[in-house]
Amino acid sequence: MPSIVIIGGGPAGYEAALVAAQLDADVTLIEETGAGGACVLSDCVPSKTFIASSTARTSIDRAERLGVSAKDVTVDAQLVHDRVKMLALQQSGDICNKLVKSGVEYITGRARLTGVTEGFNHKVEILPVDGEAYEVDATVVLLATGATPRVLRDARPDGERVLSWRQVYDLEELPEKLIVVGSGVTGAEFASAYLAMGVDVTLVSSREHVLPHEDTDAAMAIESVFRERGMTIVPNARALKVCAEGDGVVAELADGQRLTGTHALMTVGSVPNTAGLGLAAAGVTCNDWGFVETDRVSRTNVPGVYAAGDVTGVQMLASVAAMQGRIAMWHALGETVKPLQLQTVAANVFTDPELATVGATQADVDSGKVPARSVTLPLEGNPRAKMSGFADGFVKLFCRPASGLVVGGVVVAPKASELILPISLAIQNHLTVEELARTVTIYPSMSGSLAEAARQLMQHEFE
Numbered sequence: 001m002p003s004i005v006i007i008g009g010g011p012a013g014y015e016a017a018l019v020a021a022q023l024d025a026d027v028t029l030i031e032e033t034g035a036g037g038a039c040v041l042s043d044c045v046p047s048k049t050f051i052a053s054s055t056a057r058t059s060i061d062r063a064e065r066l067g068v069s070a071k072d073v074t075v076d077a078q079l080v081h082d083r084v085k086m087l088a089l090q091q092s093g094d095i096c097n098k099l100v101k102s103g104v105e106y107i108t109g110r111a112r113l114t115g116v117t118e119g120f121n122h123k124v125e126i127l128p129v130d131g132e133a134y135e136v137d138a139t140v141v142l143l144a145t146g147a148t149p150r151v152l153r154d155a156r157p158d159g160e161r162v163l164s165w166r167q168v169y170d171l172e173e174l175p176e177k178l179i180v181v182g183s184g185v186t187g188a189e190f191a192s193a194y195l196a197m198g199v200d201v202t203l204v205s206s207r208e209h210v211l212p213h214e215d216t217d218a219a220m221a222i223e224s225v226f227r228e229r230g231m232t233i234v235p236n237a238r239a240l241k242v243c244a245e246g247d248g249v250v251a252e253l254a255d256g257q258r259l260t261g262t263h264a265l266m267t268v269g270s271v272p273n274t275a276g277l278g279l280a281a282a283g284v285t286c287n288d289w290g291f292v293e294t295d296r297v298s299r300t301n302v303p304g305v306y307a308a309g310d311v312t313g314v315q316m317l318a319s320v321a322a323m324q325g326r327i328a329m330w331h332a333l334g335e336t337v338k339p340l341q342l343q344t345v346a347a348n349v350f351t352d353p354e355l356a357t358v359g360a361t362q363a364d365v366d367s368g369k370v371p372a373r374s375v376t377l378p379l380e381g382n383p384r385a386k387m388s389g390f391a392d393g394f395v396k397l398f399c400r401p402a403s404g405l406v407v408g409g410v411v412v413a414p415k416a417s418e419l420i421l422p423i424s425l426a427i428q429n430h431l432t433v434e435e436l437a438r439t440v441t442i443y444p445s446m447s448g449s450l451a452e453a454a455r456q457l458m459q460h461e462f463e
Contacts, residue, residue: 008144010037012309016325035096115281155242182267296339298328359408
């Protein structure tokens, strides 16, 4: 029976463990913080739960436009934070129970490669939280230790005034005036959520626009909504120093500006959790940024050692991490497996409105990398959007010029994370805009705009 040791219990680790157990392998999973790892306990699950509360507040505000008056709306920070933590623990417990029921040996602690091999086995040292360290033999080792918030030398989170995104849920009250440093996905999501909760938000962006790595039209639409709702955005700015000062914080920018607030939230990226894994001793190669290098079936350069999730730096999404973990086990245990296909991976930014993308991008098309035609339909023309009071956003669809094959899409809308699925399915299954256009949609519905975009591209096809 193959012996599998998985170091790290986030989406990559626990999904890999479930696959390996299903294939009758002897599976040991070691996780220090709790089942689900940081994703469930301090990152993705908590942040999206927090954002759900902010979305509820936005919905109440929007209701007045629909003739429903809701006065004296307040946000109880303690209740919001308690709910965030409760749901994270519940989800972690559910994952742990599922692992144990599947026959996985779950160990709370840490582990590392010793660099010693015997035949085809790797020696792994396990350091349980309770008990002495011991060694086990593993036919296959999966490194799935994730990543942690990047810390700037002169902007170190203190948990009180200067915060990482893992510390915000310990505040007793919402910030009065929040400076968010970093306008990538995490920064934009928290800035949007706090703004919706009535917090005075200043967003510091190192680029000209927020969300610099997203579709430009979509990013500008989100930025426009931010500004209209009262957010202050400081573009082309780099924070040199952020520190607590009195009852607040001061952010010193490279151009000499000094921003003041009650709190600062640092969202300047993540670094891989590779310290203490014994990578050098085992000969595992990392890239220039410290991420473990893998191929498309999650193999490292060392036979029998795989890596998956944020520790690899490959499109740092929970969905991708989970698939990397599954692929690793399918490959290691001799199952038929398709290499990781990033072209069909959908991603979502949980701002309000949301921003979802899949497949070819506008940049790909503009550069000539992907030949494609496109149509963009503003959301304000959608009847369901009008009824619900949604005016911000659009649907954009890309297809091949000759064949009409759907190759990409962008959705900026409430629940864009749900609306992107039909485009993902079209790309995954090589559907054409004609096939998408001939699919009957509910009337009225937001998804009707997807079919309408396809119909317009189909018309172009016959011109």
